[in-house]
Amino acid sequence: MGNVEMALAVLAKMFLRGCSPNVHTFTSLMKGYFMGGRLCEALDLWNRMIQEGSEPNTVAYNTLIHGLCSYGKMVEAVSVSQKMERNGVFPNETTYSTLIDGFAKAGDLVGASEIWNKMITNGCLPNVVVYTCMVDVLCRNSMFNHALHLIENMANGNCPPNTITFNTFIKGLCCSGKTEWAMKVLNQMRQYGCAPNVTTYNEVLDGLFNAKRTREALQIVGEIEEMEIKSNLVTYNTILSGFCHAGMFKGALQIAGKLLVGGTKPDSITYNTVIYAYCKQGEVKTAIQLVDRLTKKGEGYPDVFTYTSLLWGVCNWIGVDDAVVYLDKMINEGICPNRATWNALVRGLFSKLGHLGPIHTVDNILANGEVT
């Protein structure tokens, strides 16, 4: 029984004993439904709360708005916030930051700005979370100078930026390949009283590896050790995949060894990246053995990522016939191949046949409207 089911059972017992849940109970339960991916149940619960005569307060509304935003339902979220005001329940900083974050995740600067303006009109002062969400949406729209100005305004005003504000800015810069600027921010954030933490370094590392700046990435790896910043699983996974991205598969496997020695518990991303590294350097048998060993332990593994690497490896180093066996195995286990899986197979197939002109990957076929 999952947590949500357990909570529901408790709720049912409450009703049976004639106890009516209060707004707090409904709000927590609704949050649970939203987090469990059960939008309909969450909304049903909201309606039931109204029927029970519980008056939703600001926190209850914020929870509903956050749930709607997390499903990308921005029109509905805004409409709830308007209804909230009409019902005389005052929106607070959390209401506005939730809505601005929702628009930011959708890349909608106009939507986010409208909420900002509304907030100012209503006499609500932005806090550090609201500002940080605005930095996020500005970055997603490549308005890095605006984002920087906003951070400077914060520092000059009475709402100083914190480490998360800078991490958001650095992430935005890295996502646009502006790694030099990101490095500059990394070095300057201390002047604002914000110490970089492990997330800051993880973001910079990812940015550098993606930009093929392997040398600088390695410098950062050294800096993390010097600074006595404790690497976490994400750090290791980022370095691991970064090494693979740079074609340094041996180095990647060494990092994996270091992770295990350090006592960090690997996750499916770690395993998939290691399997990818093995397959890329032709140690497909080792990769298969590792997958077999991991399969016994938990559920949900291997997954589509594992099989895509494995199929690529078998196709390129063993043979297409064997790859088809693994494709069957995958489908029998109920794992659905995706576009990348088919691409790995099609690429492998054509590289074996050779000199047949351009490679017809699934992407090419879809782009050109060709039919096989």
Add this chain to the structure above:
DNA sequence: ATAGGGTTAG
């Protein structure tokens, strides 16, 4: 009882 930051195939 509510809000902002991190990693994997192509």
